[in-house]
Amino acid sequence: xxxxxxxxxxxxxxxxxxxxxxxxxxxxxxxxxxxxxxxxxxxxxxxxxxxxxxxxxxxxxxxxxxxxxxxxxxxxxxxxxxxxxxxxxxxxxxxxxxxxxxxxxxxxxxxxxxxxxxxxxxxxxxxxxxxxxxxxxxxxxxxxxxxxxxxxxxxxxxxxxxxxxxxxxxxxxxxxxxxxxxxxxxxxxxxxxxxxxxxxxxxxxxxxxxxxxxxxxxxxxxxxxxxxxxxxxxxxxxxxxxxxxxxxxxxxxxxxxxxxxxxxxxxxxxxxxxxxxxxxxxxxxxxxxxxxxxxxxxxxxxxxxxxxxxxxxxxxxxxxxxxxxxxxxxxxxxxxxxxxxxxxxxxxxxxxxxxxxxxxxxxxxxxxxxxxxxxxxxxxxxxxxxxxxxxxxxxxxxxxxxxxxxxxxxxxxxxxxxxxxxxxxxxxxxxxxxxxxxxxxxx
Numbered sequence: 001x002x003x004x005x006x007x008x009x010x011x012x013x014x015x016x017x018x019x020x021x022x023x024x025x026x027x028x029x030x031x032x033x034x035x036x037x038x039x040x041x042x043x044x045x046x047x048x049x050x051x052x053x054x055x056x057x058x059x060x061x062x063x064x065x066x067x068x069x070x071x072x073x074x075x076x077x078x079x080x081x082x083x084x085x086x087x088x089x090x091x092x093x094x095x096x097x098x099x100x101x102x103x104x105x106x107x108x109x110x111x112x113x114x115x116x117x118x119x120x121x122x123x124x125x126x127x128x129x130x131x132x133x134x135x136x137x138x139x140x141x142x143x144x145x146x147x148x149x150x151x152x153x154x155x156x157x158x159x160x161x162x163x164x165x166x167x168x169x170x171x172x173x174x175x176x177x178x179x180x181x182x183x184x185x186x187x188x189x190x191x192x193x194x195x196x197x198x199x200x201x202x203x204x205x206x207x208x209x210x211x212x213x214x215x216x217x218x219x220x221x222x223x224x225x226x227x228x229x230x231x232x233x234x235x236x237x238x239x240x241x242x243x244x245x246x247x248x249x250x251x252x253x254x255x256x257x258x259x260x261x262x263x264x265x266x267x268x269x270x271x272x273x274x275x276x277x278x279x280x281x282x283x284x285x286x287x288x289x290x291x292x293x294x295x296x297x298x299x300x301x302x303x304x305x306x307x308x309x310x311x312x313x314x315x316x317x318x319x320x321x322x323x324x325x326x327x328x329x330x331x332x333x334x335x336x337x338x339x340x341x342x343x344x345x346x347x348x349x350x351x352x353x354x355x356x357x358x359x360x361x362x363x364x365x366x367x368x369x370x371x372x373x374x375x376x377x378x379x380x381x382x383x384x385x386x387x388x389x390x391x392x393x394x395x396x397x398x399x400x401x402x403x404x405x406x407x408x409x410x411x412x413x414x415x416x417x418x419x420x421x422x423x424x425x426x427x428x429x430x431x432x433x434x435x436x437x438x439x440x441x442x443x
Contacts, residue, residue, distance in 0.1 A: 001050075001128065002179045003043060003092055003135040004215060007036075007224035009176055017152045018173040022184035023228055026203050027409075030230030031239045035313065037290045038247050041207040041215050041222035042297045044097050045084070049102050050206075051075040051094065051104055053251030053266035057293055057311075057419040063080055063429055064296040066436035068098045072238040073265065075104040078120040080126045092130035097435055112186040116193065116195040126254070134175030136210050136347045142197050143170025144176075153442070156221065157215045157388050159351065160358070160367045168350040170304060172209060197232035200257055202250060204228075206321030210347040212331070212371035213357060213372065216297040219389045223292045229275070231257075231374035236278045243274060243287035244315070267417055289315040291413055295429040299438055300332030300345040308345070309421055313410040319389055320406035321379040329373040340439050343372055378403060 007013055010020045010030055039049040043055040044065045052073040056063040062070040082088045087106030094104050095221045100364065105128050109115040112129055119125055150166040159165055183203060204227045208214045214221040227245065229235065252262030253268040262270055269287075277283045292314065296307025309324040314416045323330070332345040345354050355371060358364035370390065379390040380403050415423045420429070 001130045001203075002176070002205040003016055003130070003132050004207060004210045004372070004386055005176055005179065005226060006208030006214060006221060009173070009209065010226050012228075013226065017148055017170065018176050020176065020180045020188065020226075022180045023226065025184075026201055026230045027228040027240075029237050030201075030228065030235040031241050033227040033229070033241050033243070033245050035242055035290075036204065036225050036227035036245045036247065037222075037223045037292060038205075038225055039205050039292055040218055040291070040294055041293060043092075043206045044095060045069060045295070046250045047094055049248045050250055051077070053248050053262065053265050053268040054418050055248065055291065055293065055419070056295070057421065058265075058267065061414055063293075063312075064432055064434065065298060066096050066434050068435065069100050069104055070095060071100075074263060076254045077106045077126050077128070078102065078104060079255060079260065079263075081106065083258065083260060084124065085258070086119045086123045086125045087127070088118070088125075089128040089130060090115060092132055093128045093136075112189055116189055124258070127165075129183065131179045131182060133182075134172050135178040135210075136349055138168070138170065138171035138175060138349075140350070141167060143167070143172075143174040145175055148173060158219075158221070158367065158370050158390060160212065160355065160364050162354055164354045165351045170210075172211075200229070200231040200234075202227070202229050204396045205249065210348050210349065211351050211369075214296065215347065216329070218292050218294060218310055218315075219319070221388075223314075231275065235275050238279045239278075240425070241274060241279075241283055242281050243283050244288065244290045245271065245274075246290045267309055288411075289313060290334075290388065291410070291417075293419075295330040296432075296434065298332070298436070299327055299342075299344045299434050301338065301340035302333040302336055303338075303431070304433060305338060305438075307358060309426070309429060311410060311414060311419070311421070312391075313406055313413070317383055318402060318406060319379075319381040319383060320403070320410060321375075322407065322410060323375050323377050323379070324426065326340060326375060326377045328374075329372070334372060338438050339436075346371065380406070390430075 033329045038046045040056045043064045048062040060070040061067045077087045091104040127345045148170040153166040155161045205225045208222040250269035256270045256272045274283045293311040299305045308330045312321040332343045334342040337344040357369040378394040379392045380394040
């Protein structure tokens with residue numbers, strides 16, 4: 001699992017610069033998923049959701065960044081350990097936040113090699129390798145120095161096109177490539193043990209890229225992630241699947257792959273039926289949408305600890321987002337925040353600095369507004385016309401019926417999955433403590 005590796009940043013999704021040979025190899029040996037989504041565009045709750053197989057809004061304090069892992073929900077590594085598996089993690093697994101006394105992702109090891117040396121011979125294993133790449137900060141111009149060319153970079157239309165931003169994107173690519181290389185090294189250990197063909201391998205990221213309107217947003221650049229899976233002869237090689245997949249589906253998948261029943265509390269759906277098929281394209285017609293959400297990323301408002309709560313329904317044709325607190329700043333108050341400087345829900349970066357420094361430039365101001373301006377309660381995007389989700393058509397009479405249908409559908413699913421935001425308990429998430437650094441500064 002990478003940290004902040006989002007779609008479409010692999011050549012398999014059309015990027016012309018970044019190289020991901022390990023990811024490409026996993027996909028060629030199994031399945032490339034084109035519609036994989038995290039449940040939340042923030043690392044702690046995204047990982048909590050993956051570990052428990054549940055939507056983050058079911059996890060109490062665990063729906064927020066820098067939180068206490070909630071009591072109660074079981075994690076798939078702990079369940080597998082209870083059934084005879086050797087479990088462990090290397091580098092970033094759960095978090096950031098406070099773990100339970102029993103590590104929710106297994107015992108932490110200093111390296112992948114240490115885990116496999118410690119593992120009893122012939123004992124089944126469950127191992128989580130969590131890189132810190134491509135999380136910021138980056139070494140400036142590392143991408144260019146490695147041979148990347150700025151003119152080859154595809155700048156998404158939600159960002160201005162400048163040399164600084166292209167350079168920043170190349171530095172992001174460089175860290176993706178380092179992650180890809182390290183995954184290859186870990187898989188080499190498994191292959192040298194003679195166990196790669198009997199190992200279910202999943203490679204993905206925990207949320208979208210750390211650029212404005214990406215991470216911490218429910219647009220595709222925040223929640224759409226790469227996903228490739230291989231499992232020896234158990235999965236037909238070279239398949240490309242268009243089914244909508246949530247990373248919350250991984251926990252029940254891992255349990256079923258080990259011969260166990262997914263827990264009733266899990267809202268994710270096992271992918272075993274997709275694995276066992278030999279089809280590409282649409283495999284399971286019922287996988288036609290995903291739900292995503294967000295609570296507090298950082299304490300980004302000026303005078304309170306609340307987040308910017310939002311939920312979304314994404315299908316092939318539309319993205320509908322409901323903002324429960326449209327009066328709040330979605331990227332953080334532009335003046336200051338409980339965490340320090342303004343716009344603190346956007347990671348500090350050369351790209352952020354460029355947009356802020358040039359916000360009064362007519363050519364850049366529209367991007368500043370896209371990335372940091374307040375948003376209405378309802379957002380609707382027609383993906384056939386607007387794949388990057390730049391034009392909100394929620395107020396267009398032509399889309400009135402679509403908007404009503406998707407909003408009703410989303411709210412029905414939220415009630416079904418017991419989201420406090422729709423059950424009259426919407427202040428709960430704002431009350432949970434933030435365990436990271438908070439420093440109130442004057443405006």
